[in-house]
Amino acid sequence: MTPTDPTTTASPAPLLHTPLYALHLELGAKMVPFAGYAMPVSYPQGILAEHRQCRDSAVLFDVSHMGQLRLHGKEAAAALETLVPVDVIGLAPGKQRYALFTNDAGGILDDLMVTRRDDHLFLIVNAACKEADTAHLRAHLATRCLIEPLPERALLALQGPKAAAVMERLAPELTKLTFMTGADAIIHGIACFATRSGYTGEDGFEISVAALEAEALARALLAEPEVAPAGLGARDTLRLEAGLCLYGHDIDTTTTPVQAGLTWAIQKARRPGGARAGGYPGDSVISAQLADGASSKRVGLVGLERVPVREGAAIVDDAGVGVGRVTSGTVGPSVGQPIAMAYVPAGLATPGTMVHADVRGKRQPMRVSPLPFAPHRYFRG
Amino acid sequence: MTVKYTSDHEWISFDEAGPATVGITQHAQDALGDVVFVDLPAIGKTFEKGAVAGVVESVKAAADLYMPVGGEIVEVNEALRADPSLANSDPQAAGWFFKVKVADPGETDALLDQGAYDELVKNA
Numbered sequence: 001m002t003p004t005d006p007t008t009t010a011s012p013a014p015l016l017h018t019p020l021y022a023l024h025l026e027l028g029a030k031m032v033p034f035a036g037y038a039m040p041v042s043y044p045q046g047i048l049a050e051h052r053q054c055r056d057s058a059v060l061f062d063v064s065h066m067g068q069l070r071l072h073g074k075e076a077a078a079a080l081e082t083l084v085p086v087d088v089i090g091l092a093p094g095k096q097r098y099a100l101f102t103n104d105a106g107g108i109l110d111d112l113m114v115t116r117r118d119d120h121l122f123l124i125v126n127a128a129c130k131e132a133d134t135a136h137l138r139a140h141l142a143t144r145c146l147i148e149p150l151p152e153r154a155l156l157a158l159q160g161p162k163a164a165a166v167m168e169r170l171a172p173e174l175t176k177l178t179f180m181t182g183a184d185a186i187i188h189g190i191a192c193f194a195t196r197s198g199y200t201g202e203d204g205f206e207i208s209v210a211a212l213e214a215e216a217l218a219r220a221l222l223a224e225p226e227v228a229p230a231g232l233g234a235r236d237t238l239r240l241e242a243g244l245c246l247y248g249h250d251i252d253t254t255t256t257p258v259q260a261g262l263t264w265a266i267q268k269a270r271r272p273g274g275a276r277a278g279g280y281p282g283d284s285v286i287s288a289q290l291a292d293g294a295s296s297k298r299v300g301l302v303g304l305e306r307v308p309v310r311e312g313a314a315i316v317d318d319a320g321v322g323v324g325r326v327t328s329g330t331v332g333p334s335v336g337q338p339i340a341m342a343y344v345p346a347g348l349a350t351p352g353t354m355v356h357a358d359v360r361g362k363r364q365p366m367r368v369s370p371l372p373f374a375p376h377r378y379f380r381g
Numbered sequence: 382m383t384v385k386y387t388s389d390h391e392w393i394s395f396d397e398a399g400p401a402t403v404g405i406t407q408h409a410q411d412a413l414g415d416v417v418f419v420d421l422p423a424i425g426k427t428f429e430k431g432a433v434a435g436v437v438e439s440v441k442a443a444a445d446l447y448m449p450v451g452g453e454i455v456e457v458n459e460a461l462r463a464d465p466s467l468a469n470s471d472p473q474a475a476g477w478f479f480k481v482k483v484a485d486p487g488e489t490d491a492l493l494d495q496g497a498y499d500e501l502v503k504n505a
Contacts, residue, residue, distance in 0.1 A: 030414075047440045048415040233414065233441055308418050308438050330440060331417040360436070
């Protein structure tokens, strides 16, 4: 990040560029600032078409703004377990797991993906949190493992039901991977590390590649007839339909994994009674909630009328008193209705319950819905 | 028919007789992206020039619709309400939003003509 001259009045620091910046401009992307980067929000076909292409065919996202790191050393897994309520020691080689950095109150500092590689752990963290996450790892783990940020690597996500057909042609060894596993591959002559995972609910691959080779890889993938570029706008509608949380919106330092409905990410070994129960920040709060439940819960909501209900809208009771808050919302292009995620009192969290959201002073009826809104179609083999 | 524009990227089409028609411009729909919802004003309601008459929502955000002139709403585009994408595919014709009985025809004088609006868009 280029530091601004403190003697001048505030003109914002220039936005960072991913290795695909020039390609985005060439493809006609609309660029927006995101986490300090200039990122494509959409390309000329637009958000709805990009979303549909992901559900019907395949799209390519540039997610190089996200943070990639390696943790080296025999103790890396045990060390990481002191920061996440996740079984890392038991993660088999080649396997990937979703994890959460927690704080002392049991809240969430970031969500991340962890992959066990032959001789290290490979982490992907959110762009907006990567500086803080690296500092967090260093503050707590520096004496137990080597922490290696990877700023010279890019990350591309190929997502959609036709992604496998594309890989069958370009790197058939990757099509053997099942959901949440990773492997090295050569794609178009370029060395990569790919995992069969993503943030859309569809089958697909997240591909880590040297920054210098990212554009060539992206062009090779975009040259395939099934693939079109997609930006952050479609990324958001896709993940919301898939019921996936966006850090800083649906989960943050004030939400515990139990409130957020993410207890599936806490494996048995780390739960009370497990072989390595607790031992992460906020474990007593989270253990208590695992036993007794949380008083508020993240739910899916479907709008009964056409009015979109967005982040920040209050969930109100019949007297108009606020009882909850919407954390994400849009019109789901594949679902065809307004959809949202919100925290509501546990008593209102049962699917089928009717609630109301305040939109511009009017009460909009919504129904609590199971998540995901659009079914996941991961490749399980 | 005369067509004039506002600096909020709306157009108003009018002649001496009859109500004026209001919509958003090509530039507006391009900046908004895919329109997914429109909140149209109630027929019979009167608004002043500059008042918020409704809302046009894209995938990412909601934007207010302003009255280019004051007057009574006499018709709204039900086809648009049913299919908000008309605002993208045909913003200056089939994607019209509402028709207004203009209270003071003099209010159109202050609006931008085609040349002035084209300049505005060029420098946007």
